[in-house]
Amino acid sequence: MKPAVFLEFADRQRCARQLASDLAQVLNQTLAQQARAGLLLPGGSSPQVLLPHLAAQALDWARIDLSPTDERWVASDDPHSNYRLLHAALPQANCLDPRQGDSPQRAASQWQAQLAVWLPFAAVLLGMGEDGHFASLFPGMLDLQAALDPLAVPAALPAQAPVEPCQRLSLNLNMLCQTGWLGLLAFGAAKRSLIEEALAGSTQLPVQALLDNGHVPVKIYWAP
Numbered sequence: 698m699k700p701a702v703f704l705e706f707a708d709r710q711r712c713a714r715q716l717a718s719d720l721a722q723v724l725n726q727t728l729a730q731q732a733r734a735g736l737l738l739p740g741g742s743s744p745q746v747l748l749p750h751l752a753a754q755a756l757d758w759a760r761i762d763l764s765p766t767d768e769r770w771v772a773s774d775d776p777h778s779n780y781r782l783l784h785a786a787l788p789q790a791n792c793l794d795p796r797q798g799d800s801p802q803r804a805a806s807q808w809q810a811q812l813a814v815w816l817p818f819a820a821v822l823l824g825m826g827e828d829g830h831f832a833s834l835f836p837g838m839l840d841l842q843a844a845l846d847p848l849a850v851p852a853a854l855p856a857q858a859p860v861e862p863c864q865r866l867s868l869n870l871n872m873l874c875q876t877g878w879l880g881l882l883a884f885g886a887a888k889r890s891l892i893e894e895a896l897a898g899s900t901q902l903p904v905q906a907l908l909d910n911g912h913v914p915v916k917i918y919w920a921p
């Protein structure tokens with residue numbers, strides 16, 4: 698497999714512009730060959746600069762199936778909801794709410810079943826925390842190793858964050874790798890240092906497993 702590619706930009710706007718254009722190219726290529734394209738995007742703060750650029754791309758949004766890579770177990774209109782962020786920014790896409798049941802376990806299993814119909818995804822973009830987590834796969838989490846196993850059955854699972862909102866839903870690493878294009882968006886010096894350590898193979902953090910996934914090379918978009 699090709700190694701990860703590290704793309705460095707002078708500022709966040711330039712980074713977001715290029716990433717939006719690259720995502721649009723992948724999605725348009727997919728839509729030229731099939732009826733629908735699956736897109737997974739992260740929540741949190743990093744995509745907020747990306748989403749207006751992405752919304753401005755020439756894309757047939759009605760044919761794009763969109764889901765967050767992970768979700769906080771809060772109401773879908775809560776300001777912490779990743780679904781809320783994506784749906785508000787890209788209202789014309791078919792945005793799937795991961796809250797598909799009345800408990801995290803039931804929601805995860807329904808969300809997983811619905812995503813299985815979209816496979817393979819056209820593109821998956823991840824964010825990363827300063828603790829090295831991606832999606833909602835946090836260092837020290839119960840069953841983390843199973844969720845990071847590149848040979849695990851592609852799945853959605855209940856997850857736990859060390860900070861509020863603690864109860865999460867996340868896709869496992871192998872579900873996130875069922876894609877033709879895999880990207881990681883990260884801003885700031887602290888995240889850059891972590892990525893450099895992971896590229897050198899010297900961390901035990903979740904992001905290390907992402908970069909070493911063995912399925913699909915990761916394109917890293919970074920700006921200060």
Ligand SMILES: O=C1O[C@H](COP(=O)(O)O)[C@@H](O)[C@H](O)[C@H]1O
Nearest residue numbers: 739740741742743824825826832
């Ligand atoms: O909790 C989460 O954190 C990560 C990173 O967020 P950021 O604010 O540091 O960009 C995010 O990718 C994930 O989707 C989110 O649920």
